[in-house]
Each structure stands twice: as structure tokens, then as C-alpha cells.
Amino acid sequence: MTSALSSAADSLSSLLRQSTVNDHDELLKTADASLRKSKNDVEAQHVKLVALLKLDRFEDALKVLEEGGDRLKERARLEWAYALYKGGNPAKAAEVAGQGSERGFRHIEAQASYRNENFKRAHQLYGQLVSSGSQISNEDMDIKINSGAVDAQLEWARQGHLVQKKKPSREDLEAFETAYNAACGSIARDELGQAEILLKRAKDLCNALEDLSEAERQAELLPITVQQIYVLTRQGKAEEAKAVASSMKPSDLPDAATRHIAEINTTAAAPQTSNPYLSHRLLHKSPDSLKPDRPFDYQSDIMKRNNYALDLLSEKYAGAAHSTAAAISSKPSPTVDGAVTSLSVVNAAAHARNQTGKEALKLVQAQLKKRPNDVGLILVIVQLYILTGNHASAIALMESFFARLQQSGSSSDLDVRYAPGLVGTLVSLYSARSQSAHARTELAKAAKYWQQRSRDATDVPSQRSLGHLYKAAGVSLLESSKPEDLDLARNIFSELSQQDPEDRYASAGLVAALAATSPSSIQSSDLSSLTPVERLVAGIDISALEEAGIAKPATSATPVTSVKRSAPTAPPKAKKIRPSRMPKDYDASKKPDPERWLPMRDRTYYKPKGRKGKQKQAMLMQGGVVVEREDSASRPGTPAAGEVKSGGGQQQKNKKKKGKGGKW
The missing domain is CATH 1.25.40 (Serine Threonine Protein Phosphatase 5, Tetratricopeptide repeat)
Structure with missing residues (x-):
């Protein structure tokens, strides 16, 4: 038995000495043969574990680790962490890798932290790897690519203040991976125009590579194409997005999550008349069903x-x-x-x-x-x-x-x-009703709260959101005449200038606040970042302003003469009538009746009905026949006082006596 074990160990050691990168299947067979004779052979278990990892059989590798127990896990801690990471358990992988001290453990921990969405930790680890310098070939390029991916995810996770480089550098345009990561960061910052340019650059660089096979090239181009469709759709370029989508088949994507995202973007780029029930059947999927490539x-x-x-x-x-x-x-x-x-x-x-x-x-x-x-x-x-x-x-x-x-x-x-978005909503409502004092008070309270809160806490909104809030509050406070409001505006713009000395908006606000409170404290460095007055007035036509009515300054040699110029008259704006004051049958397309304010009998088109109406109209109209009576003291056409007019004979005949046989 001992000789058999020795023979198996010798054959395994001999194979390990002669092995190359292509011997993984042979190594696996030999390790299995050795383990059949001695199932607790740690050396054979370790060889089998490495062979399985090389063959991308990560689930089988995890089973070997469980069978080997703590002895194998302690001996192959790096392989254990890598198997956990590739097997879809990044949280455990980061924990295991964090217990190691070698450089390889830092790489695995950084990648596992990235996949576990602990982007802040991944950012710290890659910073440590960069500061210590590369130790193997192409390590610096791998770190650069992975760091770019982490920066993009920090932007998406609203931790963009940790990203030191916001604009792509010349080095980012030298490889398609770095260009693609820079494009993803631009998308997260909603810089869609720049993202479109970077994605095109990434495609061109990928197509220009000669050491990639056609299958490998297509695998690299597919994620770039998916992002292109998204960016073009967001920009409203529906036809271009449709053309790009026609060159890609989502089913060709090996990653399940990316494949599903491509299907969603392709459907979103389709016309709005698409069948919602069909889209529901095709796209209704739970994110948990996309594991291990979970989004x-x-x-x-x-x-x-x-x-x-x-x-x-x-x-x-x-x-x-x-x-x-x-x-x-x-x-x-x-x-x-x-x-x-x-x-x-x-x-x-x-x-x-x-x-x-x-x-x-x-x-x-x-x-x-x-x-x-x-x-x-x-x-x-x-x-x-x-x-x-x-x-x-x-x-x-x-x-x-x-x-x-x-x-x-x-x-x-x-x-x-005091969330910046909610405060901004209320301020917008106040502004819509011209309640500037209420808006100023609300902005001032929010700015004071976050100034105090930011000093003793880390779970605050992003610096970008707070920056917008502070600037809006500072500008609003500058319009106030209260000393306490102006002092708060000065403090706000002073802090913003210290955080970003190149922020011209903050510098201008600081100068304006100091000019209102203490002009003597304005320093030349505060003014140097502002646009010179000469540039601001360079495009102004002084002669045109004078012709438009600007008063000329008087000199001692020229007597002062006042010349009154009439302001240019503008047509008065039509007064808008409330709907409640409009007639029910009002039609804007019809011209209103110019005589609508006169009584009906005084309108030119009035035609009375009946004999009495015509007689009355004849009496009232100008030029009508008037019957005058000598004993009449009343107006023409009106019976005199005391005069009784009897009805005609026909009327008398038609009258019937009241009483028996008569009708009421």
C-alpha cells in the first residue's frame, strides 16, 4: 500500500514538473487517480483544485474545497477566494481574500468587492495597488482598466465625489477597454454627447485589433453596442438607435444580464405602437433569475x-x-x-x-x-x-x-x-407664485442644516446635490437686505470656493457677498478667476445703445441739454378673459357683434313681430308718423290724461256677458 501511494505521488510530481498551461485535463486525471488511492492526499486535492479552476469548472472546484476541509482551504486560500468569486459568492470571496497578505489576495478582494457592489472598498484597494507599483507584465494596464470600471460604478452609486478624474485623458483613448469605461462614467454623469463619442472610439479601437479572433472581437463589441443603443435612445436619435440595434442579436450575448438589458433597450427603441402584451411576455423577468450573472x-x-x-x-x-x-x-x-x-x-x-x-x-x-x-x-x-x-x-x-x-x-x-430634491420642489412652487421671501427662507434653513450635518456625519447626500442646493441658497440670500442673510451667503460661497477653487460660480458669489458686507476684504485672488470686464463688454455696440435712448454724460465745456426721447411703443397685450366670464356659446373664430351692448330694439337689424310691435316701433323710430292732439299734454303718440279710448265695434260684438251660458 505504501509503495502504491509513493508511486502515485511520484507520478503526480513528475507530471507537475513537466506540465504546461495545456496539461490541465491530464493533471485532473492524474489527481483523480491519486485521490482514488488516498482520498485525503492534500497535494492531489490542491492539484485537482487548480486544474478545475483552469478549466473554468468553478462549482466542481468548490466541491473539492468542501471535501478537503480546513486543511485544503488553509493551504489553497487564494484558490478558495478565487473559486468563491467566480462561483457567484463575492461577499464570501472578499472576506476570505481579506485574510491574506499577498498581492494576489488584494486583486481578488478588489474584484470581489466590485462585484459585491462595495465600490468604495474596491476603489481603496486599487489605489493601494497603483501606489505600490506593478510587479508582473501588463499588471498596470489591468489595474487601470479595473479602476476605470470602479469609477464608473461609483458615479452610478452616487459616490462620484470619490472619483478623482472626471474627464477622459489621452491615455483613456488608447485602448478600447479604457475608452469603454470612460464612456460608462460619462453615461452615469448624464454626459450623453461625450459618451457617444467615446463609444464610437471604443468600437474603432476594438475593430483595429489584429490579435483578436472574429469570435473574440464580436464578444467585445456586443456590450459596447448595447450601450450605444441606450445612449442614442436617450438622446432621441431613434433612427440611429434602430440602425445600430439591427446589427446586433441579443441572443449572441453570453452574459445573461447583459443579454436581458439588450432585449429591453431594443424594445424601448421600437415604435410606441408595439404590442404591450407581447412585450410583457418577452421581457417580464425577475432579476434573480439572471444569476450568477446578476445585474x-x-x-x-x-x-x-x-x-x-x-x-x-x-x-x-x-x-x-x-x-x-x-x-x-x-x-x-x-x-x-x-x-x-x-x-x-x-x-x-x-x-x-x-x-x-x-x-x-x-x-x-x-x-x-x-x-x-x-x-x-x-x-x-x-x-x-x-x-x-x-x-x-x-x-x-x-x-x-x-x-x-x-x-x-x-x-x-x-x-x-431637508433633502435637496424636496426642498427644490417646494422652492419651485414658491417661485411659481412669486413668493420669493418664502423660497429664500426655505433655502436658508436647508443650507444651515446641511452645513451642520456634514461636519459630523458621512451619510449625507452627494456633493453634487448639496452643491446645487448651496448655490441656489447663496444666490437667493444675496437678494436680501438683511445682514444675517448676507453673512450666510458669504459663508456658503466661501466653503464652496475652498472645496473647488476653480469653480467660477462660487468665486463670483463670494465676491458679490463680500461686496455687500465688507468690500475691503476682497482679495485679488478672488477676482483673478472672474471674467474681466473688458471681455464682458467687448461685444456691446455703444453707439447703438446711445441711439436707443441712453443719456450721454455731460462735460464742463458742453452745456447740459435735456433731450426727451420717447420710448419705443409696443402693441398692448391682449387682455386674457377668464373662462367664467365668457358666454356659453362663445366662438373665438366668429367676429363679435359690434351692437351687442345696445338694447335689442335699438339695433339696426331689429325687426319687431306682430301688429302692435310694428306700431310701437313706428312711433318710437325717428321720422315716424306722430298724431298730435291740442288738448293733450302728454308726449306724442300717448293718450292724454283723462281720455278714454273704447274698443272697436268688432271687439264689442265678440264680448259675451258673464253669467249663465257664458264662458269665462
């Missing part, structure tokens, strides 16, 4: 919303309302998480049965009683109020919601209360 969370959220949109188009209102309500109730409330608020919008659309206007408003308001702190539902009702022209009710709804959150006092509720 990222933000992609899964979009897929779920697409599924709900197909449900609504297919008139499956009850199912959409029930499933979204269950998902919403499982999340904390209130929240500004886009995944939850988008479900609230779908839920509202399902209850309104895709209606809008007042009918939809009645149906959706009933749901607000059940979920009074649902941010998505509140925004839907605000939008419906705006569509019906009821800005006052929209403002009242937002103000009452903010008041409830303010009274609760919890930090999570206050974060929602």
Missing part, C-alpha cells in the same frame, strides 16, 4: 420598474398595486430612496388606472390617508395638483408634510425634510 442593484431596480410599466400597459392594475404596496411597506418610511419612491409612483398609477387630472387626484388622495409619509406618493399628488392648476394646494401639502417631519425630531426624518 447590479441599480440595474435590478430599473428592470423591476420596467416590469411594472409593462403591467400597467397591459392593464394589470390590481396586481401592480398589490405587489408595489407590499414592497413599499417592507421599507422604512419616510425615505428618499429612488427605488422606493419609484414604486410609490407605480402604485399611484395603478390605483388611478393610468388616468390623470381630477379623477386621478381623487383616487390617489385616498392612498395618502394610508401612507401619509410616502414621499413618492406626495410628489405624485403635487404633480397632479400642478396639472390641474392648483398650486396653492400643492404648496399646502408640501408644507404640512415638512411640518410633520420637523416635529418628529429624528435625524432620519430631518434628513428627508
